[in-house]
Structure formats: C-alpha cells, structure tokens
Amino acid sequence: MTFESLGLSEALLKAIVEQQYTAPFPIQEQAIPAILAGKDVQGIAQTGSGKTASFVLPILELFQRKKAARSLHLKVLILVPTRELAIQISEVINGFEQFLPKKVKNTPVFGGIPLNQQMVKLKNTEILVATPGRLLELVSTQSINLAKIEMLVLDEADKMLDLGFQEEVNQILALLPTKRQNILFSATLDTESKLIKDTLLCDPIRIEVEATEKNIDLIQQSAYQVDPERKGPLLRYLIKQKDMKQVLVFVSSVRTADNLVIKLKKNGIQAMAIHSKKTQGARIEALFSFKKGGIRVLVATDLASRGIDIQFLPFVINYELPRSPKDYVHRIGRTGRAEASGEAISLICPEDEHHFKIIQKKMGKKVTILPSDELNLTGM
Structure with missing residues (x-):
C-alpha cells in the first residue's frame, strides 16, 4: 500500500516525501482511512510503530477539506502524558504542515515553565497538544475553552494512567462536548485503559499492531x-x-x-x-x-x-x-x-x-x- 492510496492531498504527500517516509506502516494503513471517515479509533501500538503520523496526517487532511473560512477556535485536543511527547507531536505536525495551503496553528502546553508564557501563545490555536495538569490550569484561568472540540486524541493512554492522571482525564472529559470524534492510542489494553476505552469510544475501529x-x-x-x-x-x-x-x-x-x-x-x-x-x-x-x-x-x-x-x-x-x-x-x-x-x-x-x-x-x-x-x- 502507498500513502497515495490513503486519500491524502498532494501537499501532504509532498511533506511525507520530504520527511523521508517511503511507505505507510500497518497502523497508518488502517488508522488514516478510519479517521478520515469520521470513525472513533482504538489503536494498540508500541512506540516506534508510526502511530503519531497515523493521527496527525488525517487531522491535517480534515482541516484542508473544510470549505468554510477559518473559524479560529480550538477544534482538536491531543492529550499526552509527558512534556517531551507534547513537544515531539507538535514538531511532527509542523513538519507535515509545511506545504499546506491552509495553515493550522498547533500549540504544545505542559508544566515546568511559567503559565503566562504558554497563555500568550494560545491565540488562534486550532490543535492543542497538552498534558492533563497544565490543560486544567489553563482551563481554570479561562485561557482555553473546550466547548467546541471536534476531535479528542488520547496518546499513550496507558502511560497517562500509570502516572496517576485518571482523575485529571475524567475532569477533562467532562468539559468536552458529547458529540466529537475520539482517537485512543495505548501500548497495552490493561484494565484501566479498557475502562477509558469503554467510556470514551463509540463503536470504534480497533487496530492492534503488536510488538512483533x-x-x-x-x-x-x-x-x-x-x-x-x-x-x-x-x-x-x-x-x-x-x-x-x-x-x-x-x-x-x-x-x-x-x-x-x-x-x-x-x-x-x-x-x-x-x-x-x-x-x-x-x-x-x-x-x-x-x-x-x-x-x-x-x-x-x-x-x-x-x-x-x-x-x-x-x-x-x-x-x-x-x-x-x-x-x-x-x-x-x-x-x-x-x-x-x-x-x-x-x-x-x-x-x-x-x-x-x-x-x-x-x-x-x-x-x-x-x-x-x-x-x-x-x-x-
């Protein structure tokens, strides 16, 4: 299978070549079409399996397909367990976005640096990559409104729970609109991850790429x-x-x-x-x-x-x-x-x-x- 067969635009295909991707990984072959079709997706995949591109590419593609003028409210929330992962995902988005006719602003937010430094960068953000604690801090200062989120991505959900973010995740889910697309990625499906999956996902496409x-x-x-x-x-x-x-x-x-x-x-x-x-x-x-x-x-x-x-x-x-x-x-x-x-x-x-x-x-x-x-x- 090729990236051309997955329904991605020429601008994204050009960026894929620029990023030295040759052929889609199994997780990308299955997740990209499902996300483009508006389905909820549950992915079980280890780090290094290509999962970041499997949700970043269709997210950027969906932004390009919107015919209306830009409505500069937050549409996509990507929730991650650590600051390093937030930065990495933001960098991946920037790399794939370089040739897009419609630019999409993404902002990573995480603890460890002053809140004010991140607050000033939030204007016109359409994709937010956030750790749970810092996201709730920004919500508490009314710097972020989650009422119009159209897609939620939980990346490394198992690690998020291992680090004790269950309560924060529940608080965040309660702030989101009921009608939205949900993407959940986890290296394993333990009891806690399964509980989130059962609560979060509606008739999901299940993709499992084992550490073979x-x-x-x-x-x-x-x-x-x-x-x-x-x-x-x-x-x-x-x-x-x-x-x-x-x-x-x-x-x-x-x-x-x-x-x-x-x-x-x-x-x-x-x-x-x-x-x-x-x-x-x-x-x-x-x-x-x-x-x-x-x-x-x-x-x-x-x-x-x-x-x-x-x-x-x-x-x-x-x-x-x-x-x-x-x-x-x-x-x-x-x-x-x-x-x-x-x-x-x-x-x-x-x-x-x-x-x-x-x-x-x-x-x-x-x-x-x-x-x-x-x-x-x-x-x-």
Missing part, C-alpha cells in the same frame, strides 16, 4: 555480567570500544543519571541527562543536542524517556534494568526502528540475574550474556 518478534529481531541484544564496582568503567569501555557516536543510556533514578554524566564527562565522553528534576529548558536542550550529534550520550530515566523519538538510533544501553519487562521492551525499542537495525546492551550485576531471566521469559527471547571479568578496564 520481527521488530525485536531487528535489535541485536546482548548483556554483560559485571560486578557493581566495574559497572561505570564497563559502560565507558563499551562506548569507546564500539565507537558509539550516539547512545541512549537508561537508568532507574535521577541521582544515578546525574552521577553517570559527571563520570562520563571526566573521561572525555560528552553526555547530558534528561530526567524529571531538570528544567524544561534543560531537557529540551539535551534532547536537541543529542538528536543533532552535539553529545554522544543521553542518560535518561524511564519517565523522561517517553517522547524520545529518534529514527535510526544505533545503540541503547540498560545501565540499570527497568522494573517491568514491558518497560524493557519499550527501552530497547528506541533502536531498531523504521526497519533499521540497532543494538541493545544490558549490564547485569549478580543481584539483577533473576530479574533479567524474568524479562527474557516475558519477552520470549533469550539474550546472550557475556562475561566481563577478563576485559581490561584500566583507564576507563
């Missing part, structure tokens, strides 16, 4: 046994020995992230951290610098990692294992995307071995575990 073995098979996985005191030197050894120009390193805590960056810099490896204690400006700067090749290593916690979307990322390292197998797959899925290969490496201390066995069992794939005691880490 084919996707995982694109990722070369390995692990190293290591004693805790040799963990830092081993990380630096692997970065230098494999000449990693761009590597995303996952840790479990803010403190570990900051300490790791200090040690990497002391050893001549440019690195920055991205986590919840960083200011919004610092997080944006770190992500931008990493994407553009200004730094080799981005150290991230799981919470901050939502929204880090980098095509052709060659390496991911689990400096510390995540708590759940689902998060492990999410982490390594940052590489091996867009049909490209990638490498994921985990550092396994003795106390991690049992947990790593559980992760492998849940993933349905055995990972080669290599010894590291004979590696010469002197000077690392």
Whole structure:
C-alpha cells in the first residue's frame, strides 16, 4: 500500500516525501482511512510503530477539506502524558504542515515553565497538544475553552494512567462536548485503559499492531555480567570500544543519571541527562543536542524517556534494568526502528540475574550474556 492510496492531498504527500517516509506502516494503513471517515479509533501500538503520523496526517487532511473560512477556535485536543511527547507531536505536525495551503496553528502546553508564557501563545490555536495538569490550569484561568472540540486524541493512554492522571482525564472529559470524534492510542489494553476505552469510544475501529518478534529481531541484544564496582568503567569501555557516536543510556533514578554524566564527562565522553528534576529548558536542550550529534550520550530515566523519538538510533544501553519487562521492551525499542537495525546492551550485576531471566521469559527471547571479568578496564 502507498500513502497515495490513503486519500491524502498532494501537499501532504509532498511533506511525507520530504520527511523521508517511503511507505505507510500497518497502523497508518488502517488508522488514516478510519479517521478520515469520521470513525472513533482504538489503536494498540508500541512506540516506534508510526502511530503519531497515523493521527496527525488525517487531522491535517480534515482541516484542508473544510470549505468554510477559518473559524479560529480550538477544534482538536491531543492529550499526552509527558512534556517531551507534547513537544515531539507538535514538531511532527509542523513538519507535515509545511506545504499546506491552509495553515493550522498547533500549540504544545505542559508544566515546568511559567503559565503566562504558554497563555500568550494560545491565540488562534486550532490543535492543542497538552498534558492533563497544565490543560486544567489553563482551563481554570479561562485561557482555553473546550466547548467546541471536534476531535479528542488520547496518546499513550496507558502511560497517562500509570502516572496517576485518571482523575485529571475524567475532569477533562467532562468539559468536552458529547458529540466529537475520539482517537485512543495505548501500548497495552490493561484494565484501566479498557475502562477509558469503554467510556470514551463509540463503536470504534480497533487496530492492534503488536510488538512483533520481527521488530525485536531487528535489535541485536546482548548483556554483560559485571560486578557493581566495574559497572561505570564497563559502560565507558563499551562506548569507546564500539565507537558509539550516539547512545541512549537508561537508568532507574535521577541521582544515578546525574552521577553517570559527571563520570562520563571526566573521561572525555560528552553526555547530558534528561530526567524529571531538570528544567524544561534543560531537557529540551539535551534532547536537541543529542538528536543533532552535539553529545554522544543521553542518560535518561524511564519517565523522561517517553517522547524520545529518534529514527535510526544505533545503540541503547540498560545501565540499570527497568522494573517491568514491558518497560524493557519499550527501552530497547528506541533502536531498531523504521526497519533499521540497532543494538541493545544490558549490564547485569549478580543481584539483577533473576530479574533479567524474568524479562527474557516475558519477552520470549533469550539474550546472550557475556562475561566481563577478563576485559581490561584500566583507564576507563
């Protein structure tokens, strides 16, 4: 199937080529026609499956099809769990909009920066990309009116609930008009996500794109046994020995992230951290610098990692294992995307071995575990 067959305009097709998309992903093949037809859509898809474009493209197409003059009220609300994801979706919209004859203003809003700075940008916004807490703040100051929303998109609904946004989501739903189109995307359909789906969607088109073995098979996985005191030197050894120009390193805590960056810099490896204690400006700067090749290593916690979307990322390292197998797959899925290969490496201390066995069992794939005691880490 081609993008031309999905009913998109020439301007959008030109932007798709410009963004180096060659053929639609399965989620896009099914979601784009359904959204264009006005259907409610429930999508079960992992990060990296192409889901952002699957709702951004038809939204922009629908704006182009409106024959009436622009009515500058808020029409589309895209609700997301994190500021990084809000920024990423806004950037995707901007990229696809570049050739459109009718420009559509989108504005991302999120916590971490002064409310007034975002309030002044809201004028004439037609697509709002928002985190729940900041959206309710703007509603409380009467900066936003949700009464004329025509389409609601809930992206990463499962993560939104994991982060404790159930009450905020319910408050927002109560403010929206009853008649609207609803799009819900989630990596899984757990009990809470199913409850939102049953409440929100009307006779939805259900699309499920599983994290298939084919996707995982694109990722070369390995692990190293290591004693805790040799963990830092081993990380630096692997970065230098494999000449990693761009590597995303996952840790479990803010403190570990900051300490790791200090040690990497002391050893001549440019690195920055991205986590919840960083200011919004610092997080944006770190992500931008990493994407553009200004730094080799981005150290991230799981919470901050939502929204880090980098095509052709060659390496991911689990400096510390995540708590759940689902998060492990999410982490390594940052590489091996867009049909490209990638490498994921985990550092396994003795106390991690049992947990790593559980992760492998849940993933349905055995990972080669290599010894590291004979590696010469002197000077690392």
